[in-house]
């Protein structure tokens with residue numbers, strides 16, 4: 001499988017970012033912290049979920065894949081660079097169900113009805 005095809009099939013494989021955990025280590029991280037397996041028990045098709053402190057989307061992209069076009073992922077991070085990286089990945093791979101916010105997780109007033117089905121806050125301060 002070509003590099004391009006592989007990255008299109010599993011978009012969370014590809015990322016370029018500034019982060020405490022460089023993207024090059026993602027394959028190793030996935031061995032110990034497989035995102036789809038970890039969130040798969042909680043996140044279901046059609047749900048509205050929030051990833052607080054989403055970074056460049058290690059969990060937000062798999063969450064978007066699971067909830068599908070009927071669902072939605074609110075992806076929130078203080079870091080504008082992380083949010084831009086996630087937006088590029090989402091656009092490249094056609095995820096229209098991720099709503100990004102470069103802001104503090106302390107203000108979630110943009111969430112409709114102030115209600116979601118699941119919240120992930122991994123590594124959030």
Ligand SMILES: C[S@@+](CC[C@H](N)C(=O)[O-])C[C@H]1O[C@@H](n2cnc3c(N)ncnc32)[C@H](O)[C@@H]1O
Nearest residue numbers: 053054055058077078079104105122123124125
């Ligand atoms: C260790 S990274 C984890 C990223 C992602 N959750 C993951 O598991 O790969 C923590 C992220 O949380 C963000 N963050 C920390 N405190 C935050 C806050 N109060 N509001 C929004 N984002 C925050 C940082 O900018 C950083 O991108």
